[in-house]
Amino acid sequence: MANVLILGANGGVARHATDLFLKVTQARLTLGLRNPSRLKNADPARIRVMECDVLELEGLKKAMAGQDVVYANLAGDLERMARNIVKAMDATGLKRLIFISSMGIYDEVPGEKFGGILDPYRKSAAVIEASDLDYTILRPAWFTQADEIDYETTQKGQPFKGSQVSRKSVAALVVKLAESPGLEVRRSLGVSQPG
Numbered sequence: 001m002a003n004v005l006i007l008g009a010n011g012g013v014a015r016h017a018t019d020l021f022l023k024v025t026q027a028r029l030t031l032g033l034r035n036p037s038r039l040k041n042a043d044p045a046r047i048r049v050m051e052c053d054v055l056e057l058e059g060l061k062k063a064m065a066g067q068d069v070v071y072a073n074l075a076g077d078l079e080r081m082a083r084n085i086v087k088a089m090d091a092t093g094l095k096r097l098i099f100i101s102s103m104g105i106y107d108e109v110p111g112e113k114f115g116g117i118l119d120p121y122r123k124s125a126a127v128i129e130a131s132d133l134d135y136t137i138l139r140p141a142w143f144t145q146a147d148e149i150d151y152e153t154t155q156k157g158q159p160f161k162g163s164q165v166s167r168k169s170v171a172a173l174v175v176k177l178a179e180s181p182g183l184e185v186r187r188s189l190g191v192s193q194p195g
């Protein structure tokens, strides 16, 4: 039974992932977010909600104590966040990281150049790829709110396929990865709805 720390737990994909973890796994969840009053604890036997600003290293290390898997669902200064996550995981001896990024960071989307807007995503992915963590970076297509799980993945180095994917699909992949040690480790996956 895995202990999973969700960073940025009030985010759109993270809230779907929390629901799925509760429904389809036995995992125990720590929901880390900047303002814990924004989330209600749906299952106090399995969920702990705690204040966690990823830009604050000491608090991040505390949140990591006793965890098996770290799932980062963040936006903002992603490079600094990634540096803190790697430092805190190294300091606490954790290995498994699932990190939500974006399609386009390797200019892998045929016919699309996203430019500087993706720099925080590019730089954070580079920080994680340079670590010795067991990471999986997810590069989703444009999000939809569809209530469906339907996705395919592409590896780094392959052209990206598709243009959209439901948040729920990305959440389902996060849950599968968290529950399957060794699956897609040290990989960066494009995630999209099959065409």
Ligand SMILES: NC(=O)c1ccc[n+]([C@@H]2O[C@H](COP(=O)([O-])OP(=O)(O)OC[C@H]3O[C@@H](n4cnc5c(N)ncnc54)[C@H](OP(=O)(O)O)[C@@H]3O)[C@@H](O)[C@H]2O)c1
Residues within 6 Å of the ligand: 007, 008, 009, 010, 011, 012, 013, 014, 032, 033, 034, 035, 052, 053, 054, 055, 073, 074, 075, 076, 100, 101, 102, 103, 139, 140, 141, 142, 143, 144
């Ligand atoms: N929109 C798209 O189509 C699309 C496509 C591909 C990838 N993406 C990217 O995928 C990622 C996940 O998407 P999403 O929709 O789930 O994102 P989201 O709803 O914007 O969630 C991001 C979370 O990051 C948290 N956060 C920001 N700074 C933080 C800090 N210092 N410490 C802790 N938490 C912090 C925010 O927390 P607060 O609640 O405290 O603000 C927010 O809940 C994002 O980076 C998004 O840009 C988006």
